[in-house]
Amino acid sequence: MRKVYLDNAATTPLLPEVREAMMPYLGDVFGNPSSLHDWGDGAREAIETARAQVAGLIGAKAEEIIFTGSGTEANNLAVKGLALAQQAKGKHVVVSAIEHFSVLHSAKTLEKWGFEVSEVPVDKYGVVNPEDVPRSLRKDTVLVSIMQANGEVGTIEPIAEIAKITRERGIPFHTDGVATAGTIPVNVGELGVDALSLAGNQFYGPKGVGALWVRKGVRIIPLLDGGIQEGGRRAGTENVPVIVGLGKAAELAQTDVTKRVKRLTPLRDRLLKELSGKIEHLVVTGHPQHRLPGHASFCVEFIEGESMLMLLNSQGIAVSSGSACTSRALKASHVLIAMGIPHELAQGSILFTLGIDNTAEDIDYVLETMPPIVDRLRQMSPLYSKFTKSGKGGK
């Protein structure tokens, strides 16, 4: 059976070059980067190389990069650490309604610590309107955190425009770049933000490693107390092999990102267009143009996402869903709900995220496999039979 991995938003595969780069640090070069002998030197040089590589990917300075254990940790450090550093000035934080839980739940924690949080809404495409941002800003606002792109619906946000507003008022602006760094060209100077999170497993690097870029001069309070690793901003002995892997993946992405975007975009567009042509009552979620290159997301009416996911898996196709049933919390995706998609329709969420290994043949296979699966589940669906009997179905 053909195997087609279309869940690159969950994690990308590890590039062989990245694995090779990591290998020495799982072997002979085992030193602690803080040690002052040759063993330590080898490890320290490796993470400093990685730091420069990650900085290069986003147009930053090496010393502004803090390595973390994941994108989630980078977001936690940004939201809590930047807000805490400014709390003498005020205790108000602004986030968008569609942030990843690592941002939203960090904001919730800030609320428990006495901060107030405002949520900026999104439109039906999941876009934050920059004009809505000033309305949420107050005199005591000390942080704005709005993601650069949403991993569930693929929408890319107008970050540079929002940054102009926050910069005028001197409010630090963090953007979650986990879905974008290494996936589309990202330059922190052009964006005009003050902090950006990224994660290795989103661009063919290892899992369990991320980074937070914080503009020089912007204060941040560390979340972990201990030694003075990472310039005193993230204590704990560095995970050298995965940091090296992140660096290598960043270097490769910096060279290849434009090529990757050019290759994935037509495949994505074909999937969006042709699947919509083959399946009735299918809604594309996210912005039709301003979206991540490999990202095709839909809501299928009358059926539920997990059962679609399972049937696609039985045909060798790996996808994701934002339905309540696929989430451990049994809640429909807060992203889809924030976009005004009814709960019922959000249950039919399905998400194809392409990666550099995918081919036109993979798309052919999805286009041929998906319609009968939808048909089969609709034949089983009481919602669909009600719909057809109501006379609206025309079938």
Add this chain to the structure above:
Amino acid sequence: MPVYSDKVMDHFMNPRNVGEIENPDGVGEVGNPVCGDMMTFHIRVKDNRLEDVKFKTFGCGAAIAVSSMVSEMAKGKTLEEAKKITPKSVADELEGLPKQKFHCSNLGAQALNKAIQDYLSKKKTKGGKER
């Protein structure tokens, strides 16, 4: 993906008794699509036995497997026997359901029961006439 038992996977991949019955003797519907699961059961009763049971389900893999299993367990049983089918006995027959799925997706027994109640109340109003 949730860890489903082989039995759940079998009933999900090859659901038994999917469909509707024309002029059913009883209909039971539970759940709602907002929560993620909705099931409709149709029954045909003859001589106090469930001669036929059909279902339609909107929901996850577990919800579909549960419906299929309930339909299989109920078919051929007397109404009294069928009423004894519980979420627990369905989950047991399916060799277990993931914990978080037990409550939301395990509505099949309830839907079947509603269909039986529907039949019984219709029978009452028709003056005890049985097909």
